[in-house]
Amino acid sequence: MKKKTRFIIAVTIVLVLLGALILYLSKINIPVLEPKGPIALKERNLIYFALALSLVVVIPVFLLLGIFAWKYRESNTKAKYSPELDHNGATEALWWVIPGILIAILSVVAWNSSHTLDPYRAIASTTPKIKIQVIALDWKWLFIYPAQGIAAVNFFEIPINTPVEFELTSDAPMNSFWIPQLGGQIYAMPGMNTRLNLMATSLGRYNGWSANISGKDFSYMTFVADSVKHSTFNKWINMSKRSHYHLTSDSYATLSAPGTAKVHVYSKVLPGIFYATIDKYMSPNNTSAVVGSNYTPARANVSKGGMQ
């Protein structure tokens, strides 16, 4: 009897805690599970799908563990005891085959989704895409709008329902670019060029993170992405074009020196600065950025992967 009460108390505590946890989860903001764009939405659905499919194995495991532990406890001498029972071809085949089938299903999903959600793949839309070039620096993010000739630090704006193509590199240790509510990460690596396609379908301000350690102040290397109406976006672009800060070789050198930075925007961005940042790692003497105004990017080092 004493054991039974203890057991009931333990189960009650677990259930109460579980209830409290669920209540808490329903109250808080969980960005990965609250997508604001098609990529993040599909990625979240994949997470849910894999979780649901896993339950097919998890539930039997938990049930069997509980039932066997209870029924075949030492004190229960009424239970059948078969010390020599050590194999059964049919049942063993069952747990090679059933998980095998589940994994086969998941494999198809993994293969297909790797292709459909390939970060390099452009998002289909009637609205023309905008392009943002991202440079990870010690310890801030530089966002360049090559077509508009402006750039922003630790902050960028994108128009709603418009595909955005990010091109990424790093001029510091490797980093990882992540905006949970818009979609998953891609590395930004020095001397290399990666791509990521995202889109926001609601207005709002989304947090962006550095997901890979890059040195002392990496914790402060956060940014925000604002999804705004087209008119607001155009206004912002025009305003930025009037910024007194110009992104030149000199101001880039100042910006890229180790340290944190406040949000600000640049106008008159030196054309080709993004590719020059990549290509300088090709020269044996890579300590200084050699950026000329009529610089034509040599694309030899663009990483090849993905659907291009």
Added chain:
Amino acid sequence: MKGFGVNLLGKLHLSSIQTKDLTTLGAAISILMGGLLVVILLSYTHRWKWLWREWLTTVDPKRLGVMYIIVAVLMLIRGGMDALMMRAQQATSVGSSHGVLSSSTFQQVFSAHGTIMIFFAAMGLMFGLFNLMIPLLIGTRDVAFPFLNATSFWLFCAGMVLVNMSLGIGEFSAAGWLAYPPLSELKYSPGVGVDYWIWSLQIAGIGSLMSGINFLVTILRKRCKGMTLMRMPMFVWSSLGASVLIIFAFPILTVTLFLLYLDRTLGMHFFTAGGGGNAMMYVNLIWAWGHPEVYILILPAFGVFSEVVATFSRKRLFGYRSMVWAIWAIVLLSFTVWLHHFFTMGAGADVNGFFGIMTMVIAVPTGVKVFNWLFTMYRGRIKFASPMLWFMGFIVLFTIGGVAGVVMAIPPADFQIHNSLFLVAHFHTMIVSGVLFGYFAGITYWFPKVFGFRLNEKLGKYAFYCWTIGFVLAFVPLYILGLMGATRRLDHYSSSLGWRPLFIVAGIGAVIIALGVVIQLIQLVYSILNRHEYRDVTGDPWNGRTLEWSVPSPAPSYNFAVLPEVRSRDPFWESKKAKVIHVPKKYIDVSMPKNTSSGIVIAVFALMFGFAAVWHIWILAAIGLLGLIIAIIYRLSDDNTEFILSAEKLARQDRVSDLAKEYVR
């Protein structure tokens, strides 16, 4: 021009001695005080000679195993302290507060935590159990290469000493436990921290490689008569799998670390950004070692669980053949999944798709093992001793962690989880429940065989509950935080994110785990003090199945007075069933390896070399290397390395223990 004296000491300078950072200073001082206490204690009790003769020069795998576990437990405590500091920092460093640690200390702390836990805690526990049990389980007296075995242990120790020296002299790496370049390159990490990391792993890693070879040969060549491969206990099978993995994986680590050192020291460009280097090659190489490493640690723990669940269910292990196939499937597949650690590199959909599928495929043999364990319980007579509780806790947590793993195996899902605290929670679930719980179960299970008395069960169970409850509290919040966007290794975050309550709960969980560790230490001390009460006179305290339980506890240095002959799986169980108690024994003279100081001498030179390589003290490096080579040659030219244990002596000792058993019966 620099003075001659400065050059002689390389980069080392009086100012290199740690005085500024209170945390590391405190740690260094407490280690020194602890060491001093041991020295005083040894001198006071006149135990120096005993220590040297019986332990430091021993080649007995059981004693080496005990030393491995002592070192590993100390490192588990050190790594645990690091964990507590991380939890304290992340619970306090929010908004305008910047927490208890500086960012550079915090980064050193998490780098040290990962490094120490994997290389010196988990690996130490694993090799400890290998040494303690494999010869006994396969019915032999020793490993294939006893001196090599001792050297492996001492190299492991040298690596451990080097990693801890960084507390007092210089600094440790702040580049994470795998030190990805370009962050770990000289340009971004100019200090000696990364060099400490490189050389402590290099020295310990070479020891691990030698151990892997040793146990592979031991298992393949030293089994007793009648023990065919398919009669081997599952722990031996899984250790064989782990040994094969070590042999294939560790050379990759050795080469990778060496190339990084060349980059840092000679200005080469293997992994640098620019100059023709490619940092992602390092990331590929380190994970080509790193993923098999995970299975190196977990396979032997799976083996322990297989022994434990059969013994405490008093039933034969279910699906033995399936289990063996599952082990080898895991061994093979573990080399085909490394890219899942960096799906986010942008390698392309085909590559990601392939590695995602391979990662899921490896879940099948793992699942098979889980079901076989469960069906070992089916129609058993289950005794819920503490090893069995560790096993059941493992099943629950490991299944949850496995689900998280399957989710992350889908590349686009991983894009949203990679490098977040969700990932941190996932691999801690796998390694704590899989590896640590397994080794705790193994230590509790085999403790009487090694020391001759059992551990207190009640305290063992309390420790288990603290670990499990603490674990859930510490890591469930991290899963949630990861989905909230919290990336790993943050030493500060904004208060508006609402992360703090979860970090505080995680901190409470960590404290409960720490309480579990304290209870385990109390359990050890209490059991030693009451050892007469817990004495295992029968040699078979758990109603065991395999050969180790057929010899007295503690097992004599020669393990078996007469080498056994087996005719089935679970040979001891079968002999008990057949009521075979008195087997006529024919004692013969056996040759045993003599103790040797060569192992510890070699390791001292290796440590000297490692320290010199960290600080660029080239003269000392040359002395270390030369001494190392001379010590090896000296040892190899010694032909007098064995002694004869006479048949009479064996018979006499054996009869005494038989009489003791008889008396109990």
